[in-house]
Amino acid sequence: MIAGLDIKELVELALLLIAVGALSGFLAGVFGIGGGAILVPVFYECFRIAGVPLEVRMPLCVGTSLAVIIPTSIRSFQAHYKRGAVDMSILRVWWLPILIGVVVGSVVARYAPERLFKIVFVCVAYSAAIRLIFARDAWKLGDDLPKGPLMRAYGFCVGILSTLMGIGGGLFSNLLMTFYGRPIHQAVATSSALAVLISIPGALGYIYAGWPAAASYPTVAALQIPFALGYVSLIGAVLVMPMSLVTAPLGVRAAHAMSKRTLEMAFGCYLFIVGSRFAMSLAGGQ
Numbered sequence: 001m002i003a004g005l006d007i008k009e010l011v012e013l014a015l016l017l018i019a020v021g022a023l024s025g026f027l028a029g030v031f032g033i034g035g036g037a038i039l040v041p042v043f044y045e046c047f048r049i050a051g052v053p054l055e056v057r058m059p060l061c062v063g064t065s066l067a068v069i070i071p072t073s074i075r076s077f078q079a080h081y082k083r084g085a086v087d088m089s090i091l092r093v094w095w096l097p098i099l100i101g102v103v104v105g106s107v108v109a110r111y112a113p114e115r116l117f118k119i120v121f122v123c124v125a126y127s128a129a130i131r132l133i134f135a136r137d138a139w140k141l142g143d144d145l146p147k148g149p150l151m152r153a154y155g156f157c158v159g160i161l162s163t164l165m166g167i168g169g170g171l172f173s174n175l176l177m178t179f180y181g182r183p184i185h186q187a188v189a190t191s192s193a194l195a196v197l198i199s200i201p202g203a204l205g206y207i208y209a210g211w212p213a214a215a216s217y218p219t220v221a222a223l224q225i226p227f228a229l230g231y232v233s234l235i236g237a238v239l240v241m242p243m244s245l246v247t248a249p250l251g252v253r254a255a256h257a258m259s260k261r262t263l264e265m266a267f268g269c270y271l272f273i274v275g276s277r278f279a280m281s282l283a284g285g286q
Contacts, residue, residue, distance in 0.1 A: 013046055017239040024068070025244030029076050029251020030188070030258075030266070038270075039065040040121065040165070041277045043236055050222045056213050056231070058117040059109055060223070062165065063206025063231030066199050072244040073195030079252040085189030087182075090145070090173075091197075094155035098197050101159020106205020108164065109231070118278045120164045125275030128175055132268030141179045158194065163202045174267070184263050188255055206231040 020042045027038055043061035052060055080086050109117075145151060158172040173194050177187035210231025214223045221227055227235055255263060 013049065014239055016042070017046065017236060018243055021068070021240035021243035022247045024240065025072050025075075025247035026251040026254070027270075029079065029192075029248045029253070030255045030263075038274065039068055039240065041274050043233070044277075046236065047222065047233070052220060052222050053217055055114055056210070056217065056223065058114045059112075059206065059210060059231045060213075060228070060233060062109070062117055062163075063203060063210060064233040064236045066163070066202040066206060067232045067237045068240045068244060069195055069199035070203060071241055072248050073192060073199055075245050075248040076192040076252060077196055079249045080189035080192050083189070083252075083256065085186055085256075086193050087186055087190045090177075090190055091193055093151055094158070094194065095197055097152045097155030098159035098194065099201060101156040101161075102163050102198055102201045102205060104156075105160040105163025106202065106209055108160070109206060110209035112164075115282065117164055118282050120161060122275050122279045122282065124161060124165060124172070125271045126279075129268045129272040129275060131175055131179075132264045133272070140181055143181050145177065145180045145182070159198060162198045163205065178264075185256065188263070203232055 020039065024038050040061045043064055044057060047057050047060055077086070154176055161172055173191040174184070174187045177190065178184055207230035213231065214225070214228070217223050222233065227233065
């Protein structure tokens with residue numbers, strides 16, 4: 001028995017995480033989301049099987065997801081940047097507000113109830129899915145992104161909500177940019193760069209936020225060193241990262257080969273599915 005699981009169960013979990021790593025890397029390239037929107041639901045099931053208590057399961061999923069996103073988002077950003085699709089002017093305005101939002105989100109993660117993470121995930125995933133699936137050209141906030149305080153406020157919101165969801169910020173930045181008339185391909189590419197800004201400080205913040213968890217649950221091996229650092233599962237990260245790095249550039253190629261409407265529909269349907277998983281969990285009181 002290792003971490004409360006027999007060898008057969010460990011092998012099954014390992015194979016699942018490796019497969020998920022490949023899929024998350026591909027989605028990181030396609031949607032510019034860092035892969036977190038698929039990693040969090042899968043990690044949730046894996047940690048449930050591993051016996052991680054409900055009270056700390058969701059933040060452990062989110063923190064591990066952010067750690068995995070670090071190399072995946074860097075790889076995805078490099079591929080999009082080579083194609084000249086990243087809007088660097090947005091990055092220059094957003095980098096500081098996003099970092100502040102990530103710090104605030106990490107502090108909230110230390111004290112927030114487990115249900116808060118699910119509620120944030122469901123609300124954002126559903127709103128984004130509706131916008132993408134039923135997209136209309138008339139659904140716009142303006143002809144171009146705003147300047148000044150409002151733009152910086154958007155950056156702060158991207159940082160804090162992404163940290164609470166365990167994603168790279170692609171959901172929010174994609175929505176904002178398309179609401180202001182930016183092409184979906186440019187939104188995806190720019191979001192891959194934002195994922196780099198969010199994932200590194202976000203993962204460090206969850207290590208800090210989850211440090212007391214190991215002491216609070218001394219019998220849960222999945223929360224102890226060397227299996228985890230705070231709310232970052234080292235086993236999950238090590239198994240998922242390699243394949244995600246391999247498949248991220250493939251996702252970038254797929255994104256640039258798709259039409260605008262196909263990319264929007266695919267992203268919207270995917271978000272509706274993963275949002276429904278946590279909506280059912282909330283409805284069941286789990």
